[in-house]
Amino acid sequence: MATPSSPYEEMMKGLWRDNPVFVQVLGMCPMLAVTNTAVNALAMGLATLFVLVGSSFLVSVMRSLIPKQVRISSYIIIIATFVTIIDYSLLAVFPKIHKELGAFIPLITANCLILGRQEAFASRNSVGYAVMDAIGMSVGFLFALLALGSVREILGEGALFGFNLFGPNFEPWIIMILPPGGFLTLGLILLFFNWITEKRKQAQIEYQLAEERAS
Amino acid sequence: MTDAALQNFLWIFISALLVNNFVLAYFLGLCPFLGVSGKLETSVRLGGATTFVLIITAICAWALNTYILPHAPYLRLISFIVVIASTVQFIEMLIKKLSPSLFRSLGIFLPLITTNCAILGLAIFATNREYGLLESFIYALGAGGGFTLALVLMAGIREETELTDVPTLIQGTAFNLIIAGILSMAFMGFAGLFSS
Numbered sequence: 001m002a003t004p005s006s007p008y009e010e011m012m013k014g015l016w017r018d019n020p021v022f023v024q025v026l027g028m029c030p031m032l033a034v035t036n037t038a039v040n041a042l043a044m045g046l047a048t049l050f051v052l053v054g055s056s057f058l059v060s061v062m063r064s065l066i067p068k069q070v071r072i073s074s075y076i077i078i079i080a081t082f083v084t085i086i087d088y089s090l091l092a093v094f095p096k097i098h099k100e101l102g103a104f105i106p107l108i109t110a111n112c113l114i115l116g117r118q119e120a121f122a123s124r125n126s127v128g129y130a131v132m133d134a135i136g137m138s139v140g141f142l143f144a145l146l147a148l149g150s151v152r153e154i155l156g157e158g159a160l161f162g163f164n165l166f167g168p169n170f171e172p173w174i175i176m177i178l179p180p181g182g183f184l185t186l187g188l189i190l191l192f193f194n195w196i197t198e199k200r201k202q203a204q205i206e207y208q209l210a211e212e213r214a215s
Numbered sequence: 216m217t218d219a220a221l222q223n224f225l226w227i228f229i230s231a232l233l234v235n236n237f238v239l240a241y242f243l244g245l246c247p248f249l250g251v252s253g254k255l256e257t258s259v260r261l262g263g264a265t266t267f268v269l270i271i272t273a274i275c276a277w278a279l280n281t282y283i284l285p286h287a288p289y290l291r292l293i294s295f296i297v298v299i300a301s302t303v304q305f306i307e308m309l310i311k312k313l314s315p316s317l318f319r320s321l322g323i324f325l326p327l328i329t330t331n332c333a334i335l336g337l338a339i340f341a342t343n344r345e346y347g348l349l350e351s352f353i354y355a356l357g358a359g360g361g362f363t364l365a366l367v368l369m370a371g372i373r374e375e376t377e378l379t380d381v382p383t384l385i386q387g388t389a390f391n392l393i394i395a396g397i398l399s400m401a402f403m404g405f406a407g408l409f410s411s
Contacts, residue, residue, distance in 0.1 A: 025388050028249065029332045033242040073300050076329070080293045088289065103339045106292050110332035112246050179240050180403065183396030190389035198384060 007132040014136030020113045021144035022193045027113035031145060032182035034104050038161050041149025043097045045142030047086050047105060052114050052141075053134045054082040056122040060130035063123050075118040076109070083109045113141060144189075151185050152176045224353050227346075231357030234408055237333045238365035239399040244333030248362075249391055252369040260321060262366050264306065266359025268328050269337055271302045273355035276338035277348050284342075295338045303329045333362055368398060 020026045030048070035041045055078050059066075066074045087105045090098040098105065108114070117137055122130040153159055156176030158166045175181050237243045244265070251261050275298045284291055307325050311318045318325070328334065337358050341351045372394055381390055 025249065026246075028245040029242050031242075032245065072326075072329070073297070076296050076300060077293060080296045084289055084292050087292070103336060103343065106339050107243075107332050107336055109292060109296055110330050110335045112330045115330055175400070178403065179242065180396045180400040182242065183392050183399055187389045187392030187396060190392065191385050194384050194389060 007128050010129055011132040011136035011139075014133065014138075014140040015143065018137075019140045019144060020137050021141060022190060024113075024116075026116055027111045027141060028186075030104055030107060030111055031141075031148065032179075032186060034101055035145055035149040035152055035182060036156065036177040037153045038146060038149040040097070040100055041145040042142070043090075043094070043101060044104065045138070045145045047090065047101075048108055048111065048114070048141055049135070049138035050086050051079060051082045051108050052117060052138045053131060054085075055079045055114060056117060056130045056134035057127060058082075059118045059122040060125060060127045066123075071123065072115070072119070075115060075123075079114055079118070080109045113137065147189060148182070148185055151189070152181055156181060224350070227350055227354050228357040229408065231354055232361045232364070233402065233405040236361040236365060236402050236405075237336070237358050238362055239395070239402045241336065243336040244331045244362055247327065247331055248366060248369060248395070249388060252366055252373055252391075255367065255370045255374060257320070258366040258370040259363065260317065262359070262363025264310075264321065264325065265328055265331060265333070265362055266356070268299070268302055268306060269334055269355040269359040269362075270352060271306075272299055272334050272338055273341055273351040274348070275302070276342060277346070277351045280342045291342070295335060299334050299338070300329050333358065365398070369395065372398075 014020065018024060021028070021031055027048075030044055034044045055075070058078050059075055062074075083106060086108075087098075090101075090105060117134060121133050125133070150160060153161075154165065155173045158164060158170040158172050173181070176185065231237070235241060238245065238248050247261060247265070252258050272295075276295060279294050279298065280291075283294070303326060306328075307318075310321070310325070337355060341354055346354055369391075373391070376390075376394075385393075
């Protein structure tokens with residue numbers, strides 16, 4: 001399948017229009033589990049970026065070598081290899097973050113966003129497109145993680161990236177850093193996202209109507 | 216069996232089933248939780264199939280961890296995912312042979328069990344905690360039960376809300392996530408079940 005669009009467009013679509021979390025609702029498990037603070041969200045986003053770009057590159061390079069029948073298993077083994085690399089690197093370089101994220105680093109393997117991109121994009125496109133698509137998707141994922149992580153940390157701890165924002169008089173909303181806070185915050189962010197999309201659509205319709213009237 | 220061992224097993228089971236519910240407290244297996252929970256019938260079946268895969272994976276993970284992985288710890292993740300993928304493939308063939316009608320009703324959700332992070336998560340948690348064979352089995356049973364419970368509760372609520380007048384903006388995933396948040400809050404009540 002040849003794509004007529006430019007690699008730049010492939011990258012930009014992941015950021016907003018096809019945002020993996022807000023629009024496609026993929027990769028929810030790490031999304032909710034590690035976003036109790038912004039730092040964890042950032043670390044998780046960067047780890048996912050490495051895995052997605054690496055495996056998209058390798059899958060795209062090897063796309064003519066992988067037999068159709070065993071493609072899913074092959075993709076998963078490639079992904080698991082990259083996850084093992086990032087798992088051991090994080091353990092060596094940032095042991096503290098590795099401890100905080102715990103079992104969720106190995107669980108990147110089962111992130112359906114990554115397998116989805118291999119199956120839907122990397123296995124059908126040339127290396128350049130595949131890498132650009134992977135970068136766009138993972139930056140979009142990182143953006144979503146950071147949005148959720150920041151909201152939860154600001155409300156749940158009164159801090160952002162560990163810096164105290166409101167002083168000692170702030171009563172933290174403990175529920176926000178607990179599991180229910182994750183579900184509720186993501187639900188509300190999705191609601192907000194729907195609202196913006198709807199507003200834009202309406203503005204576009206009104207603009208078209210106005211143009212028709214003018215002509 | 217001594218009292219302490221029995222208590223330990225019961226604790227592992229209840230903890231995985233309610234207190235540390237895989238879906239509502241650990242956020243594992245959210246994709247089927249949000250995707251498949253539209254109908255009560257399907258969610259019970261998917262819960263059953265997932266529990267079966269969980270149990271087989273837990274036993275395989277224990278065997279791998281005891282006999283093979285001490286020699287090559289870096290292969291942990293890769294070997295687990297291969298075991299899970301082949302178990303799912305095996306179950307798919309088995310169900311297709313034994314009950315074609317069940318196979319048709321599960322459809323695409325059957326192969327998707329592979330990317331259910333609850334299964335990989337269970338294998339990783341069980342090996343991190345160094346569970347023995349029986350403990351792993353009970354942990355898998357509790358986790359599978361908890362997954363099915365969450366899925367069925369969610370499906371029940373969604374069937375009830377089908378006819379209610381929900382504003383268009385919040386329909387779909389946003390609405391389901393807020394329901395899940397309230398369910399998760401309810402499950403937090405179980406945290407007081409065990410005083411450590």
